[in-house]
Amino acid sequence: MRIDLNGAPVETDAPTLAALIEERGHDAASVASALNGAFVPRTRRAATPLSHGARVELLTPMQGG
Amino acid sequence: MFYGTDLTSRLMLGTAQYPSPRVLRDAIAASGAEVITVSLRREGPEGGAFRDILAASGCRVLPNTAGCHTAREAITTAQMARELFGTRWIKLEVIGHADTLQPDPFGLVEAARTLCADGFEVFPYTTEDLVVADRLVEAGCQVLMPWGAPIGSGQGLRHIDALRAMRAHFPGVALVVDAGIGAPSQAALAMELGYDAVLLNTAVARSLDPVAMARAFGQAVAAGQGAHKAGLMPPRDMGVASTPVFGMAELA
Numbered sequence: 335m336r337i338d339l340n341g342a343p344v345e346t347d348a349p350t351l352a353a354l355i356e357e358r359g360h361d362a363a364s365v366a367s368a369l370n371g372a373f374v375p376r377t378r379r380a381a382t383p384l385s386h387g388a389r390v391e392l393l394t395p396m397q398g399g
Numbered sequence: 400m401f402y403g404t405d406l407t408s409r410l411m412l413g414t415a416q417y418p419s420p421r422v423l424r425d426a427i428a429a430s431g432a433e434v435i436t437v438s439l440r441r442e443g444p445e446g447g448a449f450r451d452i453l454a455a456s457g458c459r460v461l462p463n464t465a466g467c468h469t470a471r472e473a474i475t476t477a478q479m480a481r482e483l484f485g486t487r488w489i490k491l492e493v494i495g496h497a498d499t500l501q502p503d504p505f506g507l508v509e510a511a512r513t514l515c516a517d518g519f520e521v522f523p524y525t526t527e528d529l530v531v532a533d534r535l536v537e538a539g540c541q542v543l544m545p546w547g548a549p550i551g552s553g554q555g556l557r558h559i560d561a562l563r564a565m566r567a568h569f570p571g572v573a574l575v576v577d578a579g580i581g582a583p584s585q586a587a588l589a590m591e592l593g594y595d596a597v598l599l600n601t602a603v604a605r606s607l608d609p610v611a612m613a614r615a616f617g618q619a620v621a622a623g624q625g626a627h628k629a630g631l632m633p634p635r636d637m638g639v640a641s642t643p644v645f646g647m648a649e650l651a
Contacts, residue, residue, distance in 0.1 A: 366480070
């Protein structure tokens with residue numbers, strides 16, 4: 335299925351958010367996740383299914399003022 | 400006190416726009432700051448190095464919601480930051496105007512209400528408007544962060560009388576001048592007014608020598624704080640000789 339990951343289209347077979355994070359090679363503890371604009375806590379990622387057209391954001395600490 | 404946390408250094412330093420990670424690290428150390436602000440963004444090429452600097456700095460992290468234009472975006476960002484940094488502190492920014500980067504007071508109060516009720520300790524970036532400030536305090540904010548001038552402008556304290564009124568109106572609330580400070584003298588002035596801290600970024604990061612400027616700001620903030628504690632003399636309309644007249648020779 336096609337999803338939107340951090341603003342870019344991505345083809346994935348990952349059934350859940352947790353599987354997507356693993357598939358993309360992210361360290362699960364160093365990213366925060368949102369699905370379709372809503373926060374998904376780390377503990378709920380494995381129970382959060384992905385569907386075609388899902389908008390996923392994976393964010394990390396960056397410089398800020 | 401900032402939500403029960405006392406800080407020795409009252410300079411809070413932003414971590415963006417430095418010429419290199421090494422300069423950022425050295426500037427944090429030179430400033431003496433105990434609180435640094437960070438953002439949440441999509442992973443970039445230097446993400447790992449930045450996380451190392453955060454950890455090594457020993458500073459308390461104040462994550463921000465910079466760039467958010469709605470309460471909903473800011474709330475989601477705050478929730479993500481709380482999990483990632485393990486802190487309840489959030490620098491709440493809801494930007495309302497593209498040119499001035501003025502906060503949107505309506506979205507700000509709405510987001511502050513939701514986040515305070517959810518257990519966050521909110522540091523709202525606001526204007527000097529006393530009514531908005533009242534609403535933020537009612538929402539549960541124990542810290543208010545009025546702007547000095549638009550973010551990144553370096554104009555200093557544009558509405559000093561309004562900042563003075565805010566200090567007088569909220570004696571029990573921690574007040575931080577956030578944004579717009581361009582020179583150490585302006586940071587010292589904010590502290591002389593009785594503000595509890597100043598938060599700045601560009602003035603250090605965009606100077607010719609950010610490490611030396613960070614040190615200068617740290618000293619200025621400490622000087623202003625010390626001056627406020629010592630009690631400034633009131634200004635007078637006329638000159639008053641400081642040297643005594645007693646014992647003066649007759650030479651005329």
